[in-house]
Amino acid sequence: MINVGKIKSTIETELVGKEIRYFQMLSSTNTVAKDYAGKRAKDGTVVVAEIQTQGRGRLNRPWISPKGGVWLSVILRTKLAAEEAPKITLIASVAVARTLHRLWNLKSEVKWPNDVLIGGKKICGILTEASIAGKHVNAIIVGIGINANFDLEDLPYDLWKSTTTLKEVIGKHVNREELICVLLKEFEECFELFKERKIGRLLDEWREMACFLGKRIEVKSFRENWAGKAIDIDESGALIVELDNGERKRVLSGDVTVREI
Numbered sequence: 504m505i506n507v508g509k510i511k512s513t514i515e516t517e518l519v520g521k522e523i524r525y526f527q528m529l530s531s532t533n534t535v536a537k538d539y540a541g542k543r544a545k546d547g548t549v550v551v552a553e554i555q556t557q558g559r560g561r562l563n564r565p566w567i568s569p570k571g572g573v574w575l576s577v578i579l580r581t582k583l584a585a586e587e588a589p590k591i592t593l594i595a596s597v598a599v600a601r602t603l604h605r606l607w608n609l610k611s612e613v614k615w616p617n618d619v620l621i622g623g624k625k626i627c628g629i630l631t632e633a634s635i636a637g638k639h640v641n642a643i644i645v646g647i648g649i650n651a652n653f654d655l656e657d658l659p660y661d662l663w664k665s666t667t668t669l670k671e672v673i674g675k676h677v678n679r680e681e682l683i684c685v686l687l688k689e690f691e692e693c694f695e696l697f698k699e700r701k702i703g704r705l706l707d708e709w710r711e712m713a714c715f716l717g718k719r720i721e722v723k724s725f726r727e728n729w730a731g732k733a734i735d736i737d738e739s740g741a742l743i744v745e746l747d748n749g750e751r752k753r754v755l756s757g758d759v760t761v762r763e764i
């Protein structure tokens with residue numbers, strides 16, 4: 504079990520995680536966080552769960568969330584437009600990568616838009632959503648799922664090849680309280696840079712980890728598929744792809760598959 508008391512007594516953040524709502528089991532920390540956001544939860548409140556029964560991934564996919572993982576959502580009350588959400592996802596992935604490096608000297612890769620990988624396998628997914636009240640963004644919910652202390656056998660077989668866990672990479676259980684404290688601290692620091700409009704440094708850090716940039720990729724989005732070369736991400740977090748006819752496309756959402764190693 505995650506010891507929330509231990510997190511509260513050691514966390515070094517100013518705001519993020521000062522208020523923690525802990526559940527042994529819930530549907531999805533993002534769904535519950537949205538609900539709290541509608542009920543005036545404090546800025547920086549974090550919802551954490553041991554198990555999610557309806558964890559959600561991007562593009563309406565399920566996110567299987569067994570016991571032993573780190574499944575959490577941060578409620579951000581800073582005034583942000585919904586279009587800023589992709590940038591927050593990039594910021595969160597830099598925070599995750601910094602955390603894995605700081606705690607276990609691990610070298611992460613990132614795959615646009617929201618995956619953190621170790622050794623080419625997914626270890627973390629991020630789902631940033633806007634909580635809307637009427638016509639306004641009431642809060643931004645940043646959902647972070649880290650595959651920590653479980654075995655691949657706890658996931659469906661079709662995920663085994665593409666997924667890894669910290670337990671598998673490090674060879675033992677990790678301290679999840681320490682992981683959460685460092686993650687929330689790193690996230691808060693990265694988010695501060697964003698608020699001060701100093702996101703350039705974070706984007707450069709993200710680019711350094713972006714194993715697919717410069718490679719041939721396929722992008723599958725809701726309606727269309729493209730093939731081309733991954734060129735860069737722009738200031739808004741969109742992916743720039745150069746199609747075979749030389750045209751440059753700005754992609755806002757979709758799935759990337761690397762075709763050239």
Ligand code: BTN
Binds near residue numbers: 561562630649
């Ligand atoms: C993805 O890679 O598709 C995104 C996965 C995001 C999973 C996290 S786990 C905590 C939070 N609650 C959810 O239901 N989803 C996010």
